[in-house]
Amino acid sequence: MSEATTPIEIQTSENVNNDRLEAEMEPRPASLSPRPDCEMCNNYEANLTRLQEVERELREKLTAAKQLADRYENELSGERVYRKELEDNFRTLGTDVEKRVTRFQTEHQTLIDKLVAMENKHKLCYDKMVREYTTAAQTCTSLEKDIAYLKDKYLHLLGLKKEKAAELRDQPIDLPQTVEQLQFLCLQLREDLIEDRAAKEHIITDMQNQITVTKEQLREEHMDKRRIEAEMTAQLNAVSHELGVARSKLNTVFAENKEMFERQKMSPAYQQRIEELESQVEKLQHERQTVDRQYAESRQKCSTLQMELDTCETVQKDFVRLSQSLQIQLEKIRQAEQEVRWQFDDDIFNCNNCESEFSTKLPKMHCCHCGKIFCPNCLSHTIPSGPHRRPAKVCNVCHTLLNRESAPFFSKSGNDN
Incomplete structure (x- = not known):
């Protein structure tokens, strides 16, 4: 008990009036509570009742504050989990989009390189085919010229022969007068005929050989032309197929890029949603700090009131102890009145x-x-x-x-x- 407690004024002289002391120290009730007519005890009881009521109200407020703090904590935890899931989803989506964009760019560049290579190959094949076709055309033209030349030469020789025959037919026949001259003339004509026939056969053989070689060359040129046309057709078909595949892939890439751009357009909405959630989280954190501060203040008040309550309980116990001690001392004083x-x-x-x-x-x-x-x-x-x-x-x-x-x-x- 502190020294602030009001000391009990009791008479200190040796001739104190015992009757008055007995009146001040009447026995307490069985509950050992202070005397009903003691103003200080009544004040302490009133203060104790008031403090208990205040403590009860503070405990109720503290319970409500704890429940509110728990609710805010649960809401904040839910928002944090939702925000973390949203951030993880955006992070995963961004990583997937970046990977797909990189892959599409790589495939697009590969397709462009293949297209350029095929165009170059097609150009080379086309140039080669044009050169071969030009060479074949020139060869055909040369052979046609040779055939025309041989034909003209043959016709010319045939015409000369006809002219010579007509000239011979128109010439007067100067037959020899003697048999020897006639025989000599026959022999001479026979030799000329043999020579002309041999020359004719030689020319015909040469012409036939040239015609055969020319036909063989034409046939080979025609076969080469068909082979080149078939190869060029196959190459064109392959290039067309590859171009179709490349166009299909490019269309797929363009569609995916369009989808990616649409997602990028939607990204500001998600970002705005994230900012709204962050604002709500900050607001909830601020409210939680306010609640924590109010809770700390309530706990401080509760601690102060608990200390005051403990002090009041200590005062009450001191009064009870005083009552017991005074009763014991009263009994001792009563006994002392009957002995030395x-x-x-x-x-x-x-x-x-x-x-x-x-x-x-x-x-x-x-x-x-x-x-x-x-x-x-x-x-x-x-x-x-x-x-x-x-x-x-x-x-x-x-x-x-x-x-x-x-x-x-x-x-x-x-x-x-």
Whole structure:
């Protein structure tokens, strides 16, 4: 009990009126509560009731604040989980889009390279075919010219022969006059005929050989032309097929790029949603901080009120202890009225306060006020006595009775306990 507790004013002279002391120390009820007519006790009871009511209200507010904080915490946890899932989804989607864009760009570049290579190959094949076709056309033209030349030469020779025959037919026949001349002429004509026939056969053979070679060359050129046309057709078909596949892939890439661009257009909406969620999370965090601060203030108030309640309970216990002690002291005083106050050393073996056993080697000490025997620890207080104000050792109870400014003895014993 602190020194702020109001000390009980009790008469300190040796001739105190016992009747008045008995009136002030009436026995307490069985509940050991303070006297009903004690104003201080009534005030403490009122304060205690008020503090209990305040404590109850604060506990209710604290419970409501805890529930609100738990609800906000659950909502904030849900928002955090949703935000984390959304961020993970966006991160995964962004990674997939980047990978697909990179893959599409690589495929697009590969297709462009293939297309350029096929165009170059097609150009080379086309140039080669044009050159071969030009060469074949030139060869055909040359052969046609040769055939025309041979035909003209043949016709010319045939015409010369006809002219010669007509000239011979128109010439006058100058037959020899003799048989020898006639025979000589026949032989000469026969030789000319043989020579002309041999020359004719040689020319015909040469012409036939040239015609055969020319036909063979034409046939080979025609076959080469067909082969080149077939190869070019196959190459054109392959190039057309590859171009179709490339166009299909390009269309797929364009469609996926369009889808990616649409997703990128939707990205600001998702970003705005994320910003809204972040704003809500910040708002919830601010509200939670406010609730935590209010909760801390409530706990501080509750702690303060609990300390005040503990102080009130301590005061109440002190009053109960005082009541018990005063009842005991009253009984002792009543008994002392019927016997001598002074206690002889041979009659007392234990301390009247702590009941510790006395040693036979040390002298027993008496309280200078009540005359009872105490141990040195219980007889540690002094009170000025007599005209010379000499210090006199007294017990705890007598010190409380004689010194109005001292704290009650029961409060010290309660604190020690």
